[in-house]
Amino acid sequence: MDDITAIYYKKLKHSSDALNTIFLEEYHGFANKEFLNLTTKQSILLELLNANSLTNNEISNHFSITPSAATQLVSKLEKKGFLKREINVNNRREIIVHLDEKGKEYNQIMANFELYIIQKYYSKLNENDLENLVDLQQKLYNIATEIQQKEKK
Template identity: 35%
Template sequence: MALHEYRKLFLESIYSIENISTYLQPRIPLLSELQLTIRQESIMLLYIRHEDMNLSGMAEKLGISKSAVSQAMRNLEKEDLLHRSINENNRREITLSLGENGKILKQQFEDFEDEILEKYISNLDLDEMKQVRNILLKLEEMIRNDEERDHK
């Protein structure tokens, strides 16, 4: 298969994922009401999925500076989504926790995932879903290995 055919398939896949996100995002009411920046939204959704993650981990995962995460955190704290506090066991470390609106958002996100699973995902063929997952994992591994080689 020619490179341009791979490009076409890759871009169609990316556009499809973006469209799915655009269609479904309004189903998380609090997320729509808050009018967060893309960065703030990314931080929130990352934290909801990885509640043990700290500021440094978020910065690394999002490919931004710790300072950029801290700046975004100001509004998240103001909106009572996330809170920063000093880790009593290691005073140099900042821990994060969900605020009241953060807990509501997390519940809405979990309800949203359940709805998507029931309404759409469960109607797909399980073997095809496994195949898609395996392809994405293989692509991720190829890219990670390539990046690790480049950074040695």
């Protein structure tokens, strides 16, 4: 690694951390206390279930965790009223996970929060800047996934 790359990384990390702090402060104004206590995996799972229901195995595969860990993840959210589980009528050994009322409320608040952030901050960037931001983020993501795949082999 060269010194220039390290300097840019540190600048990027500093600005990214500062921006995340601002967004987190904004989020605190939107979310109730119970939502603030969710882990990253729990939040991601709630967002995934916003699109459609998933089986325990699909959740396990998505997070690259064991089925037992997926069950624990679902159980914690189910106890808090965010999710509900049902037995698949077509395959009684399969459990289907759906959003419950708090999960739906969480996703609605997140949708409102995202719109707020877009209008307050991202709308100040022109289309070219937005396109560059997305392109660079995608490039970095592609590099990271490629390296991870090589390391797994």
